[in-house]
Structures are given as C-alpha cells and as structure tokens.
Amino acid sequence: MRVLIKNGRVVDPSTGTDKTLDLLIEKGKITQIKPNIRASGAKAINASGLVVAPGFIDMHVHLREPGQEDKETIATGARAAAKGGFTSIACMPNTNPINDNRGVTEYILSEAKKNAAVNIFPIASITKEEKGKELTDMADLMDAGAKAFSDDGMPVQNSQVMRRALEYSKILNTVIIDHCEDKNLSADGVMHEGYYSYFFGLAGIPASSEETIVSRDIILANKADAAIHIAHVSVKGAVDLVKEAKRKKVKVTAEVTPHHLFLTDSLIESYDTNLKMNPPLRSKEDVRALKQAVKDGTIDVFATDHAPHTVDEKDVEFDRAPFGINGLETAVSLLLDKLVDKNVISLHRFIEMISTNPALILRLENKGKICVGADADLTILNLNKIIRVDVNSFKSKSRNNPFQDWELKGAPEMTIVGGKTVYSSSSLKNT
Amino acid sequence: MAFKHKHLLGIQNLTSSEITTVLDTAESFFEVSTREVKKVPTLRGKTIINLFFEPSTRTRSSFELAAKRLSADIINFNLNASSAAKGESFKDTILNLEAMNPDAIIIRHSCSGATHYAATFSQSNIINAGDGFHEHPTQALLDAFTIREKKKSFKGLKVVIVGDILHSRVARSNIFLLRKMGARVILVGPPPLLPEELTQFGVEIDFNLDRAVEGADVIMMLRIQLERQAKNFFPSIREYRNLYSLTAQRFQRAKKNAIIMHPGPINRGVEISADMADCAKSVILKQVENGVAVRMAVLYLLLGGKEREGTD
Numbered sequence: 070m071r072v073l074i075k076n077g078r079v080v081d082p083s084t085g086t087d088k089t090l091d092l093l094i095e096k097g098k099i100t101q102i103k104p105n106i107r108a109s110g111a112k113a114i115n116a117s118g119l120v121v122a123p124g125f126i127d128m129h130v131h132l133r134e135p136g137q138e139d140k141e142t143i144a145t146g147a148r149a150a151a152k153g154g155f156t157s158i159a160c161m162p163n164t165n166p167i168n169d170n171r172g173v174t175e176y177i178l179s180e181a182k183k184n185a186a187v188n189i190f191p192i193a194s195i196t197k198e199e200k201g202k203e204l205t206d207m208a209d210l211m212d213a214g215a216k217a218f219s220d221d222g223m224p225v226q227n228s229q230v231m232r233r234a235l236e237y238s239k240i241l242n243t244v245i246i247d248h249c250e251d252k253n254l255s256a257d258g259v260m261h262e263g264y265y266s267y268f269f270g271l272a273g274i275p276a277s278s279e280e281t282i283v284s285r286d287i288i289l290a291n292k293a294d295a296a297i298h299i300a301h302v303s304v305k306g307a308v309d310l311v312k313e314a315k316r317k318k319v320k321v322t323a324e325v326t327p328h329h330l331f332l333t334d335s336l337i338e339s340y341d342t343n344l345k346m347n348p349p350l351r352s353k354e355d356v357r358a359l360k361q362a363v364k365d366g367t368i369d370v371f372a373t374d375h376a377p378h379t380v381d382e383k384d385v386e387f388d389r390a391p392f393g394i395n396g397l398e399t400a401v402s403l404l405l406d407k408l409v410d411k412n413v414i415s416l417h418r419f420i421e422m423i424s425t426n427p428a429l430i431l432r433l434e435n436k437g438k439i440c441v442g443a444d445a446d447l448t449i450l451n452l453n454k455i456i457r458v459d460v461n462s463f464k465s466k467s468r469n470n471p472f473q474d475w476e477l478k479g480a481p482e483m484t485i486v487g488g489k490t491v492y493s494s495s496s497l498k499n500t
Numbered sequence: 501m502a503f504k505h506k507h508l509l510g511i512q513n514l515t516s517s518e519i520t521t522v523l524d525t526a527e528s529f530f531e532v533s534t535r536e537v538k539k540v541p542t543l544r545g546k547t548i549i550n551l552f553f554e555p556s557t558r559t560r561s562s563f564e565l566a567a568k569r570l571s572a573d574i575i576n577f578n579l580n581a582s583s584a585a586k587g588e589s590f591k592d593t594i595l596n597l598e599a600m601n602p603d604a605i606i607i608r609h610s611c612s613g614a615t616h617y618a619a620t621f622s623q624s625n626i627i628n629a630g631d632g633f634h635e636h637p638t639q640a641l642l643d644a645f646t647i648r649e650k651k652k653s654f655k656g657l658k659v660v661i662v663g664d665i666l667h668s669r670v671a672r673s674n675i676f677l678l679r680k681m682g683a684r685v686i687l688v689g690p691p692p693l694l695p696e697e698l699t700q701f702g703v704e705i706d707f708n709l710d711r712a713v714e715g716a717d718v719i720m721m722l723r724i725q726l727e728r729q730a731k732n733f734f735p736s737i738r739e740y741r742n743l744y745s746l747t748a749q750r751f752q753r754a755k756k757n758a759i760i761m762h763p764g765p766i767n768r769g770v771e772i773s774a775d776m777a778d779c780a781k782s783v784i785l786k787q788v789e790n791g792v793a794v795r796m797a798v799l800y801l802l803l804g805g806k807e808r809e810g811t812d
Binding site: 264267272381384 | 589591609610612613614616617632633666669695697698701
C-alpha cells in the first residue's frame with residue numbers, strides 16, 4: 070500500500086530538514102521526500118499546518134506483561150503509546166518472570182507481533198532475576214531480539230557485577246541502562262530527602278543515592294570503554310557528573326522524564342500517591358538544573374518511565390503505594406507546551422531528544438530519521454491544539470497520572486508505524 | 501473565637517488565634533475532671549471512634565476519657581497496622597466504620613499523611629492522634645496548655661527540644677505550634693537525627709546539649725528508640741546517654757524556674773535521669789492530666805459547635 074503525506078512541515082534533526090514537503094511511503098518505507106509528489110492511487114493524508122516528525126521513541130516503558138496484566142498488557146501499553154505519539158517503545162525487564170532469558174524475550178516479541186500497534190523493543194535484564202549477582206546470557210538475548218540491558222527497579226548494587234556487565238557488553242554493540250540508586254542510601258525512603266520530606270514526615274531518598282551510582286557507573290564505563298545510559302536523571306549532582314563525563318568523552322548518555330522536569334517535591338503536601346515514583350520528584354533547584362541540561366545537551370533523551378499501577382494499588386497511604394506513574398499519553402503534550410511553546414528549547418531539539426537520540430542509543434538503524442529508505446514511522450503533531458488531560462480517556466489500563474486536568478498546547482494528531490496509521494485524532498480527517 | 505475546621509489534621513493548618521481558642525476552651529473544661537461527677541452533657545448523642553493502628557495507652561485513654569466526660573459514646577478499635585495491611589485496606593476499614601454513622605474518627609497510624617488521606621474520602625470529622633513522623637497535634641496542644649499554665653506567655657520563651665527530632669511527630673507539631681506562638685526553639689540531638697534543613701522551620705539547631713540548655717525556660721525531652729541505634733543514627737545508648745541525657749548537672753544551666761517536659765513514655769536513665777523525671781520542676785504528669793482537658797476542647801470545637809461544615 071502507498072501512502073502520501075501532503076504539505077506537512079517535515080522536521081528531521083538527523084538530516085537537518087525543516088521544510089514543507091510531501092512524503093511517499095511504499096511497503097512500510099519512505100521512498101520519496103520532495104514537494105508536490107504525485108502518486109495516483111496512494112492514500113493521501115493532508116498534513117498542511119502540521120509537523121511531520123520521525124516517529125517518537127520512548128526507551129523507558131514498563132509494559133507489565135508477562136505477569137501483571139491487571140496493570141497493563143503489551144496491547145494496551147502499545148495503544149497508549151500510539152495515542153501518545155510514540156511509534157516505538159522499549160520495555161523494561163521487570164516483568165514476572167523477569168526478562169532474563171530468550172524465552173521471555175521471544176514471548177514479548179510474539180505478543181507484540183500479534184497485538185501491538187507500535188514497535189516493541191525488549192530490554193533484557195543485566196543479571197538473572199535482577200538479583201544483581203550473575204550476568205544473563207547477553208549475546209543469546211540480543212540474538213532473540215533484546216536491544217539493551219537494564220536491571221531497572223532493582224539496580225545492580227555490586228560494583229564488580231556492573232563492571233563485568235559493562236566489559237562484556239562491548240562485544241555486543243549494545244548499551245547498559247542503569248537506574249542509578251544506592252539502595253542502602255535510599256533505604257525505606259518514599260520521597261526526595263530535604264526540607265519537604267522533613268516537613269511532611271516522610272522518609273527521604275537523598276540525592277546522594279543517585280549521585281554515588283552515577284559516579285560509579287561513569288568511572289566503570291570509562292575504564293571499560295563501554296556505553297552506559299543513565300535512566301531518569303533527577304538531581305543536579307547527577308547532571309554535573311554526566312556533563313563532566315561527556316567532556317572527558319566517556320560513552321555516557323542520559324534521559325529525563327517529563328514529571329521530573331515539571332513537578333517538584335513540595336506538591337507531596339497532598340500525600341497524593343500519583344506523585345510517588347522512583348527516583349522521586351526533586352527540589353526546585355534540581356528542576357532548574359534538569360531544564361538547563363536539556364538545553365545544553367547534557368541530557369540526550371526524553372523518556373517517560375511509564376509505570377502503570379491499578380487504581381486500588383495507588384488508593385492507599387503514601388508509604389504503602391507502589392512507585393511509578395503512567396506517562397505515555399501525557400509526555401508529548403507536556404514537553405511541547407512547557408518546553409517548545411515556552412521557547413525553552415526548539416522543536417528541532419525536542420524531536421532530537423524524543424526520536425533521533427533514542428534511535429541512536431538503542432541502535433535502531435532505520436528509525437529516528439526521515440530519509441529515503443528509512444522505516445515509515447512518523448509522528449504528526451499539531452503545535453496549536455489545546456488539550457486537557459483526562460486520565461479516564463487513557464488507552465492505558467491504568468490511571469495513575471498526576472497531570473489530570475492540565476491544559477496543554479500541542480499534541481500528536483496522527484501516529485504512523487511502518488506506513489500504517491495506528492492512531493488518528495478525531496480532528497485529522499484523511500482525504 | 502471562630503474555629504471553622506472540620507478536621508484536626510495538624511498544627512500546620514491552625515492559626516495562632518485558633519490555637520489560643522483551643523487552649524482557652526480547654527481551660528474552661530479543665531474543672532470538669534476535678535468534680536465529683538466528672539461529666540457534662542455537651543456531646544450527648546455523638547458517636548466517636550478511636551481507631552488506633554499503633555499501640556498507645558496515654559493518647560487513646562485520654563481521648564476516651566475526654567469523650568466520656570463530654571457524654572459522647574466512644575468505641576475503641578486497636579488494629580495491628582501490619583496485619584491490617586495484609587487484609588482490609590485502610591480506606592475500606594474507615595468506610596466500613598463510617599457505615600455505622602459515627603460523628604468523628606480519631607486516628608493513629610504509622611504512615612505520615614494517613615489522616616490527610618482519610619479526610620479526602622471520609623464524611624466524619626477526622627482527628628489526628630499521630631501520623632507517622634508527621635504530626636501529633638493534640639500532644640502539641642496539651643504541651644502548649646502546660647507551658648502557658650506555667651509561663652503565662654510564649655513570646656520570647658527559650659524552648660529546647662532534645663532527641664530524635666527526625667522521627668518525632670511530637671517534635672514537628674511542637675515546632676509548628678511554638679513558632680506560631682512566638683517562642684524561640686532550639687533543637688538538640690546527634691547530627692544524623694537533626695538534619696540542617698530543619699533550620700528552615702525557623703528554629704535553631706545545636707548538637708551540644710550543655711550549651712543549648714543554657715538559660716532555657718522549657719526543656720522537652722523526647723523518647724529515644726533502640727531501633728534507631730540499629731540503623732546507626734547514633735553508636736550506642738551508652739554514648740547517647742553521655743551526650744544527650746538530661747541530668748541534674750545539665751539542668752543547673754537552665755533558668756531557675758525552668759520546667760522539664762516529656763511526651764512519654766519515658767526511658768528512665770536514658771534520655772532523662774530518674775531524679776529529673778520525678779523532680780519538682782518536672783511537669784510530665786501534669787501534661788498527661790492536661791491532655792484530657794485539651795482533648796475535650798478539641799472534640800467540643802469540632803463536634804459541638806453549630807457550624808459542622810467548614811474547611812479543614
């Protein structure tokens with residue numbers, strides 16, 4: 070099938086494109102990019118007044134399948150991603166069972182093939198059962214389709230194990246992703262340690278629990294000459310460490326979530342469990358440093374850490390609620406409104422951080438770019454559309470999102486995966 | 501004399517004039533407990549539930565007596581928080597109790613913010629009897645009642661609070677209250693239990709008890725719990741006692757008419773020497789006595805007024 074996208078503002082950081090152009094898609098690939106393409110018989114999409122970007126990639130998602138299908142399934146998570154403007158998502162291995170062997174990776178990919186609206190890229194665990202002791206069969210997992218390795222949620226505490234994982238990863242053309250947290254320092258903490266944790270009487274997670282492990286990982290990656298990706302950076306001290314490491318040419322990249330950019334610890338006054346995640350919401354000073362790091366290139370990627378939980382699990386005392394919030398369906402509008410529309414960063418930089426860079430870090434060769442021969446994964450944006458967040462309209466199975474009722478400017482209008490429209494807002498009519 | 505709160509969740513939500521209203525009201529109720537017939541009909545027909553998810557003798561009995569002396573009907577639920585966590589949720593427990601149409605629910609819970617959470621879905625008046633490390637408002641109010649009784653005014657008083665400030669809801673509520681009323685507050689304890697950020701509450705911190713006690717009007721000792729030692733907040737009870745126990749020698753540095761307070765239960769010979777706990781300057785049992793009057797005042801102000809509707 071052929072699809073012709075007409076008159077969109079095509080913005081692609083990988084090629085430096087920012088121009089009104091037509092795109093022709095044939096057999097799931099982009100085959101022509103130029104003005105006024107004529108393609109008789111092609112399905113035409115009028116993108117006039119809209120931005121056509123390389124498909125967005127969320128490299129930090131929890132899909133909960135297998136094992137916790139009451140929170141999310143591969144199918145519902147993928148539908149949420151499509152609605153949120155993502156064409157590809159990478160799913161963390163902390164399912165039940167843990168994705169630490171070929172069988173689980175193959176299961177995820179086969180379910181994805183049957184049921185998922187978007188591309189699913191499994192991330193396998195670094196260690197067996199995420200116990201932080203024995204390395205998984207990393208080459209076999211990559212052969213089965215894993216794209217990266219992480220013990221997200223149960224981060225590797227033993228530095229020797231992390232060192233070996235980084236060294237071994239070099240033969241695999243992959244990246245180790247670390248949720249940086251010293252579990253002894255964070256202990257039973259439930260929010261950022263500081264004035265507000267003392268005020269609200271909640272146990273704190275100090276900035277040092279993140280900083281010490283970021284520092285360790287940078288030192289180990291540098292020595293091993295391996296690639297390390299720092300998941301959800303949340304504190305200024307970690308930003309400073311990454312910046313310094315990049316200056317020294319260490320192979321380090323970093324991501325930030327929308328919630329760490331737009332919310333602070335003071336909000337926990339309400340004891341609203343939708344404000345509980347790990348790493349926790351940090352201070353105003355940290356938020357300022359994160360925004361600066363997005364601007365100056367220290368942070369490479371926007372990722373959601375989409376962590377669905379059921380309503381009942383979150384409707385409890387703050388201490389007893391699980392960590393994590395739902396993020397796939399609010400991320401793009403939040404970032405467009407708070408960063409692009411407010412001129413904190415350019416549209417170009419936004420697309421670089423949500424498509425180009427994650428494709429490079431995960432080594433997704435034909436994704437994250439608009440050029441002839443690339444996969445026809447596209448996100449079409451309306452920069453002027455005003456939306457109001459309503460968790461009850463989520464495609465995700467879960468509702469645990471703290472942005473309810475926020476009015477935001479800018480939203481995905483259409484999501485195209487391999488030439489196929491997987492999401493279309495009611496306002497965009499095919500012609 | 502307006503007190504337009506539906507709940508008593510913390511001192512943080514009260515103004516200084518509302519605090520004064522509670523203390524004045526408590527004064528008028530104090531005499532009831534000294535009568536031959538210790539009962540007034542003020543809250544006849546009201547139903548109150550004491551819902552305690554943590555062990556307590558003092559606070560629970562104090563609320564129970566306060567309710568009974570106001571002629572309210574009160575029942576006690578003592579639930580083990582950990583077994584409750586495995587079975588019925590906190591929310592379901594409250595909704596079930598509420599189906600029996602109580603007027604107020606007094607809650608003690610090990611999780612900070614539990615009473616704030618309850619207030620988001622409960623129809624009853626919620627009274628916080630201690631939530632986690634957060635607040636214990638009636639304790640601070642009875643402490644204030646006792647201080648006012650002895651010192652007449654809060655303005656300029658030097659109040660020294662000693663011990664595990666980090667994990668103390670009593671300390672937090674007292675800090676909020678004493679600062680609102682204009683007292684000077686100095687917190688004392690070992691550094692791991694006394695983070696620097698606490699100075700943002702408008703208090704001073706000092707790691708040296710001898711220095712801090714100098715010229716104090718009020719010395720409030722907090723119970724030190726053994727489990728803190730296991731987590732290395734301090735090396736040993738022996739070392740803690742050497743550095744932070746209130747002894748006669750240390751107390752000499754305070755003002756002549758200084759008073760000694762403790763929310764109980766006390767560890768004799770640990771945070772306070774036995775002779776100090778029992779001396780004439782100690783008002784520890786007076787605090788307990790005043791607790792009943794203060795809790796009568798709180799119940800009356802929340803349940804007895806005409807204006808049932810209000811903000812929290």
